[in-house]
Amino acid sequence: MAVLLDTEDVPSGDRPDAFRDAMLAASGSTHVDLETGPSGVSARLDLWEFGSARVFTARSTGVTLVRDARAARGASYEAVAVAVHGLGSGRHESSSGQRIVRSGELMMVDITRPFDFSWSGIGSSTSLQVPISDLGLPLRVVQRAAGRLRSSPLYRIVSRHVVDLTADADTLSASPLAADLGESSTHLVRALLADAADPGDTRTRDVFEETLLSQVHAYVRQHLRDPMLAPDSVAAALAVSRRQLFRVCRRAGLSLEQYIIGKRLEGARTELAARSARPRPIASVAYGWGFKDPSHFSRRFRAAYGLLPSEWRRLATEGSP
Structure with missing residues (x-):
């Protein structure tokens, strides 16, 4: 995580300028007005990287962000940002009209058009930023x-994904899966935009299915060690029905149950082959990779690799697997 600004670390007299400069750099706006309350100005801006995608959060006293027409005319998209509003409510005004953005609602920041966005009192927002070159x-x-995001059935899924990604952003951005999560997030944003722009287009289904499969792979890898990992929990986490999940997997030639078992077996086989002064008992390895029954684990291991786990460990540690 990179803390872009925490006004608690800035002398009180310098806070307005520090906040204004940070928001100008991070938001794409050309003018920033600040609301000064009884305690002055306060703000916390954070940034996490997930491969080429980024998550940016802002929590602050009242602020107004303006992008003027001149800057908008000369803008070129480098990244697309979809933002979920947090505390309080915001006001967004653009060429398509004015709207109140309430907590949990999703919007897209379009820097190629003039806009005016603000909140009063303590407010917050979280945005997922993906390079336009990655969207395709x-x-x-x-x-x-x-202006059509709400018309897509993916609207709720993307909103929830952005919130969930931010809730554990410190851990997730530091994990080996960070780039995978960024890629699946980019696919999800692409599916939302494609569907909102051309509802009913058959190509949108292909984008959605590709996106969902990418999310399935990333979620399974992230939760392999959880003994409760199963199709129902995957469907619930990705905000799709069990029927929809199985239909998409079937079209891709993927058996989700077998995929989960196969990945768990791969992880266990790697651990069993690792040299250690105090190797874990095989039953402990089985439990550690999400198997609820060591006997079941041994049967599946032998069916997959032709050896019992104990035989594999012995040969691996002897150097001749």
Whole structure:
């Protein structure tokens, strides 16, 4: 995590300028007005990296962000940001009209058009930023989708994903899976924009299914050691029905149950082959990789690799697996 700004670390007299400069750099706005309360100005801005995708959060006293027409005309998309509003409510005004953005609602920041966004009192927002080059969508599709996000059935899924990603961002961004999570997040944003721009387009289904499969792979890898990992828990975590999950997996030629077992067996086999002064008991290895029954683990291991776990460990540690 990178803390871009915490006004608690800034002398009180310098806080307005520090906050204004940080928001100008992070938000794409050309002008920032600050609301000064009884205790002055306060703000906390954080940034996490997930491969080429980034999560940016802002929590502060009242602020108004403005992007003028001149800057918008000269703008070129480098990244797309979808933002979920947090505390309080915000006001967003653009060429398409004015709207109140309430807690939990999703919006897209379109820097190629003038905008005015603000909140009063303590407010917060979290945005998922993905490079436009990673989306693989024409600019016109991205622009057309900006005002139509709520029309897509993926709206709720993306909103929840951004919130969940942020809730454990410190741990997830530091894990080996960070780049995978960023890639699946990018696919999810792409599916949302494609569907919002062209509802009913058959190509949108392909994008959605590709996105969902990417999320399935990432979620399974992240939770392999959880003994409760199963199709029902995967469907619930990804906000899709069990039927929809199985349909997409079937079209991709993927048996989700067998995929989970196969990945668990791979992890256990690697651990059993590792040299250690105090190797864990085989039953402990089985439990550690999500198997509820060591006997079941041994049967599945032998069916997959032709050896019992104990035989594999002995041969591996002798150097001749």
